Amino acid sequence: MAQQIRPHFWVVVLRIEFGKVDTAWEKYGLVEARINYNDKPSPYKAIIKDGKLVAILGADYRLIPNEVVVDIGNKVAEEVGAKPFKVRYARTNYLLNKAETRVYANYILPRGFDIEGKDRVYVGFSLNNSIDGTMAFGASGFTFRSVCANGVFMGYKEIAHFYRKHTKKFEVDFEAVKEAVLKVLEQTRKAIDAYRKMVRVELNEEIAEAIAKSTLPRKLLPDYIETEKDRLVRFDPSKTLWDVYNSITEKLWHDARMDIDTKYRYYQVLHSVIPVVKA
Structure with a gap:
């Protein structure tokens, strides 16, 4: 059985x-x-x-409020000679994502750089942070083009050691943040030379194809780069990299409906296709 x-x-x-x-x-x-x-x-x-x-x-995650990041950014900006930079559709110099868990606090230096007589570009920095662990506290480069009033985020440096012990509590190490910002500014200034070179470089098929295959939304592409899904159909070789770069960044910057997180991601996509400074 x-x-x-x-x-x-x-x-x-x-x-x-x-x-x-x-x-x-x-x-x-x-x-x-x-x-x-x-x-x-x-x-x-x-x-x-x-x-x-x-x-x-x-349990070891170090929390830093976004408000503290903005306050530190204001103080660092004053030390390095920068000013808070406010986009036209924002009430402050800092932008929050839709969930209000991430912050991007933006600052610009007063000196502008001539780009081969085509434009004038200003250099700055952005302090970035999140309270949900999705973005480490860090600094990224920032440039602003005066002709079409559009900005660009580039590069990113995580500020790894931003806490220092003070009595029984931890507080943000101002000097560590300032040092990171100075390094980012130095790196971002190199974008000026890259921009000047872009004025003299014509759009070629390789770059046009890379743009077509990228994850950039089709609405951001200029009309002289025609695509069918992710396939390049036509491009205008008389255009320069500067034309292409500014056409895309202008549409991206001025899209008031697009969340700042999404914009930041697309700037990274663009710079993977048209490198400006090393990340």
Whole structure:
């Protein structure tokens, strides 16, 4: 007689709750709560903003409020001779994504650079940060073209060691941030030479095909680069790289419906096709 096999069932009880709460950034509506698992601390913590869960991250994650980043950016800008830069559709010099978890605080230097008599370009920087762990605190280069009033984000340098211990708390190391910004500005100034060279380089089939195959939305492409899906149909070789670059960045910059996160990503796509400075 065959032995009857009876199924076995296990009941697993999981008890997850908040443990120790860090209120160091409470004045910005932010608290960090350690997550306990079956009465024991787990290697995770919750980031809570205005009573709503923002993210669950590793317990070692260093939170810095976006408001603090803007404040530091203002102070660094003053030290390096830059001014807060406000886009025409924004009320402030900093932009938030739709979820209001990421910030891009923008600053510009007063000196403009002539681009072969075609334009005048200003150099600056942007401090970037997130409170949900999706973007590390860092600085990126920023240029602004005066003729069509459009800006460009380029490069990115993570500010890895921005915390220093102060008594029993941690605070942001201003000098570390300033040093990172100075390096980014030095790198971004090299874009001026690249821009000047682009004025003298004609659009070729290789670059036109790379643009056609890229993930740039078709609405951003100039009408002299005609595509069918991701296939190049036609391009105008009389145009220069400067023409192409500015046509795309102008449409991208002035698209008020496009989220800043999306714009930032497309600038990176563009610079993978038309390199300006090393990331």
